[in-house]
Amino acid sequence: MAVDTFTATQFEAVLPRHKETGEPLWQIQSQSGPQDRELVYQIPVQGSVRIIIRSSINRQTGISADAGEDSIRVYVVDAMSKPVFGKFQAYITRAKGWDVRLLAMLKRNYKLAMMVGAQCPNCKPGRVVVRISRSEANPNRPFMTCSGSPDQLACGFFQWLEEPVLAAKGQGKGGKK
């Protein structure tokens, strides 16, 4: 599959900006050493939660990598740079239309990242964790549960955060729950 080649400037033009001020909502993540071959961006969301975007743009040349290293990766991390949705990691290929897909993916991750650590709607002092289902019935579908608080055990609260992804074509209406 053919992949688009783009410069850091072209990539950054796609990343979100503040609606009124036009200021970039992203920063280049400072890095040194062996990660030189990839420009990494971050978008702060709330608290220490942020979205990381690995662009596949070489820091030295400022141009995206050749096919073979063709994906842009997006994931959400906490202050310790630990992914907060478990092993969920989303990527998009650099085939045509990557800019539209990247924005959609950033919006999705932003929405989920906003929920991380929120007050549990059921027991209040408890805190919410966000995870991604990998079950056969609900693949790649995010949900939140209660993780309790220092003073209180988890209350068992559970809620899906997105509509179900339609299962493979052909299953149609009345598919398995």
Ligand SMILES: [Zn+2]
């Ligand atoms: Zn709770």
